[in-house]
Amino acid sequence: MREETKKALRRLFSNASGVLGIVLLGFFVVVALCAPFLAPPKPGRDPYFMPVVTWSADPLPPSWEHPFGVAGKRDIFYGVVWGTRTAFRIGILVTLASTAIGLLVGSLAGYFGRILDEVLMRVTDIFMAIPFLVAAMVLTTILGTGLDKVMIALVVFSWMYPARLIRGNILQVKEEQFVLAAKSLGVSDLVVILRHVLPNAIFPVLIQASMRMGSLVITAAALSFLGLGAPQGYADWGALLNYARNWMLGGYGATFKYWYMIAFPGGAMVLFVLAWNLLGDALRDAFDPRLRW
Amino acid sequence: MIFYILRRLLFLPVTLFGISLLLFLMIGLLGPYQRLATFINSPERLKGVDVDKLVELYGLNDPLIVQYGRWLKNVLQGNLGWSYVGKEPVLSAILKRFPYTLELALFAAIPIIFLGTSLGVLAALHHNKPLDHGLRIFAVVGWSFPDFVFGLFVLMLFYGTLGWFPPGNLSVWAEEIVKSPYFRSFTGMLTLDALLNGRFDVFLDALRHLAGPVLTLTYVEFAFLLRITRSSMLEVLRKEYVRTARAKGLDERVVIHKHAKRNALIPVATVSGQTIIGLLAGTVIVETIFNRTGLGSFIALAATQLDYASIMGGTLFFGLILVIGNLCVDLSYAFIDPRVRLE
16 A cells, blocks of 8 residues: 555544544444344345335334334335445445446546547536436436436436546646656557556545435435335335325424434435545545645 | 637537437437327327327337427427426426526525525634534535435424425415416516515515525535635635735734635635526425425426426426526626636
8 A cells, every 4th residue: 555545544534524424334334234134024025125014004103113103104114224225226336337437438538638528528518417306307207117227317417527527637647747658658548548547536536426425315315205216115215205295294283293204214314425425525635635625 | 708708609509409419319218109108198088099190190200310300490499399297388387487496596595605605704714613613514414414304304393393484385365366467477486576566465475485495405505605615715814915914914804804705705606606506406306395386396297297398398498597507607707706717
């Protein structure tokens, strides 16, 4: 490990909010891994679908049997626990895929420049011109329900952010002495990009990916909240909050008793997003002190 | 400068054309029969109808490029199709709803910009002191709150429990006044129209209905502005001219308000512009939660009802507003900060 990286890691672990972020994330990882023990699924059923536990449409307050209460005939605790897996799956897969596409497009545009750069950047502009949530909503509607469709829609409209970042970094690194030296030694373009340019531009991308994780999970949950995306009964925090929506419009004086319908899935979401934001912030402080806030 | 403006103006239609193509390609993922299904709202209407003939009639089997040309021609003539969700032509449905959304975004922008900048300056002045840390925590938590979670909380607390801020755009009695022939619609924005009509009671009612969504948008969105202001202010406070001002023996308040703050707020101005534009898109969720009529809830409803004409029209309109808005922000930046030379 390079001395600089070590120093940065030390800075990361001496940052209180960064440590809080890591601890929170660790907690969610444990919940996701232990889901089958925390909320055992019925044998033979797809564990990602929340089982129906009551026949009445009325929500039930937390009890010994259902520690977080019941919403939409389903156990909220079960949904929150298995929803952790859903959140991780969406966040990680979408971030990986969009970062990969972004790396490709950004490197091509930044390294080769000229017309290719101009064309790719105009395409990026077009994809960014539609608001992220609206764009994802439209594509999900067209592709149909299913978590995979949501993820495709999110990838299609989020690769531009890493692409722009990488392009900017490459434009900077491209003129550095060591890249020019490698080029003049006759090293091929591909090797120059992979061995010399990308490693020097990768940290900002990782930081941005961590910061974006939160907004991706929020958007995916927002789609489920609107009733798009995840199929009926799928363990997803946004879908759980959707059950709460109609009860909150119930009228004056009638809503506070349903607090648990928002508090538990909502709390899980806030903490999850907070964890990624804190981590992203701390990573930036540690690896790129210039951007410190 | 002029070259830059010309270039941006030249690319404007290109971007808009690109957005329309992108949208059309997405819709093109649906097969001709699926797209036909969006024209039919009940199975009865299909009785005794030759579906293949309908597909032929509407040209749904033609090459996509031909269909795109036909659609684009219609769009350019202002014909965006019929909206099932709005029960009227898409364009008039959009134009009727957009003022509500714009009104919400403008009202939300006031506290966001005010709180974001003033708290940001405050945090910078108390750099690394408890107040600074407290504000940072408050901001990062707000930033992590999904708007629908916070919106549901606001609804539960301020409507369900306290009864202060009801959902919707207006109360029933106010709605009757607005719909009556004596109430003239000037802008389509309820608060402004109410004032212009001299109906102060309607104005207050509209304001009461705006409060919940505005509160939600404010807490969720102001964090970013606070961040930008804080770091910009910290940077300026380290500048030579601030030190010079202090060395001259100027009053600390003058140094901060006249020398530091004015310069620190330059980058904040751009971000504020972008925030307002972003707010327009942020209304999709908030309007849906608070049961408000507006462009955001219109698109959300169209998406759940698979009303493709409304989805396309609404999204295209959003894209148009965003592209033009961003252009205005970029250009105004050059006027605010004479050091900026746009290339």
